[in-house]
Amino acid sequence: MKNILLHIVILLLFSTFTNFAQLTIKDQESTPNTLLQVNDEGTAGSITLASLSSISVPTSKLYNLGGNLFWNGIALGASGASCINDLSDxxxxxxxxxxxxxxxxxxxxxxxxxxxxxxxxxxxxxxxxxxxxxxxxxxxxxxxxxxxxxxxxxxxxxxxxxxxxxxxxxxxxxxxxxxxxxxxxxxxxxxxxxxxxxxxxxxxxxxxxxxxxxxxxxxxxxxxxxxxxxxxxxSVTSIGGYVNWSVISDGRFKNNVSEDVAGLNFIMGLRPIIYNLN
Incomplete structure (x- = not known):
């Protein structure tokens, strides 16, 4: 019996003088109307919630359907931006x-x-x-x-x-x-x-x-x-195709048309030359 009492006393002293993260639920010292209060963020500063497949209580204020939920101290919401103009950029x-x-x-x-x-x-x-x-x-x-x-x-x-x-x-x-x-x-x-x-x-x-x-x-x-x-x-060495270049020869695109040009005498005066390209 004495051993049991001794153990109880040790546990009480340990709980009193050791500084752990404190979890308070509806304690008199908690903020009014606060259901859950965490007074120490711990090493990682995180709260783990069980993953749910659906909302169990329609009036739930905070729930987790899988994945991570975080906030930056400004707001915590269930949805993101609803239109382009709500984005920062x-x-x-x-x-x-x-x-x-x-x-x-x-x-x-x-x-x-x-x-x-x-x-x-x-x-x-x-x-x-x-x-x-x-x-x-x-x-x-x-x-x-x-x-x-x-x-x-x-x-x-x-x-x-x-x-x-x-x-x-x-x-x-x-x-x-x-x-x-x-x-x-x-x-x-x-x-x-x-x-x-x-x-x-x-x-x-x-x-x-x-x-x-x-x-x-x-x-x-x-x-x-x-x-x-x-x-x-x-660097191009050849330009070609299957047909010759076409030059416009329609009278609609010409002016000052005249028949006063050299005829047979001009042609007879031509000196045709034949050569081979090296």
Whole structure:
């Protein structure tokens, strides 16, 4: 009997002087109306709840259906954001959708713009009908309209209208050029103010910044003057097809037509030459 009493006394003393995490349920010292109070967060600061397959009591305030539940001291809820505009890095208003840090930050609203990516369409205020996908796509543009940029830094400096750039750095230097189309990384990268240019291929396009109406087809294809077409780069050794090039010969595309030309005498004066190509 004495041994039993001794053990009880030791346990009581141990419980009194040892500092453990305290769990209080409806104790007089707990906060009023508090059902469960934890006074020490312990080593990990965690509470484990049994996983439930369904809610047992409809009025339950906190329950666990599997997985982890946590909060940051601000709020604890049963559901997340209910719309895009509730997210910290997303904006959605009447007609715009912006996803990503800094995307569409300065847009004044109702412009039918879409931007996805860090700082995409960041500087635009009242430009409308623009689409930007990629980091800093259409980044500097303040007022351009109907532009499409897909790829990081595509149309980076653009302020023009109706341009299409697909690929990293495509049309990245374009400022005031309009109606340009660039497909391929760094395509039409040098163009600044030129309009009506088309380039397809990596680094394709003229080297001047203000040329109009050029066409470049192929990697590194470089038109050397305005109103010109370049096919392929300097490494190309053959260009061909199954038929000859066709030249327009319709009277609708000609003027100053005259029959006053040299006839048989001119033909007789020709000196045909035959040779073999080395």
């Amino acid at each position: 997303a904006i959605s208003d009447e007609s715009n959708v912006f996803l990503g840090q800094g995307a569409g930050t300065n847009d004044d609203g109702n412009n039918n713009n879409t931007a996805v990516g860090k700082n995409a369409l960041n500087s635009n205020t009242y430009g409308y009908g623009n689409t930007a996908y990629g980091c800093e796509a259409l980044f500097i543009m303040a007022a351009g309209n109907n532009n499409t940029a897909i790829g990081s830094w595509a149309l980076l400096e653009n302020s023009g209208n109706s341009n299409t750039a697909i690929g990293t750095d495509a049309l990245s230097s374009n400022q005031q050029g309009n109606y340009n189309t660039a497909i391929g990384a760094s395509s039409l990268m040098q163009n600044g103010t030129g309009s009506n240019n088309t380039s397809i291929g990596y680094n394709a396009g003229p080297l001047f910044i203000d040329g109009d109406n050029t066409t470049a087809l192929g990697s590194g294809a470089v038109p050397t003057e305005i109103n010109s077409v370049a096919i392929g780069n300097t």
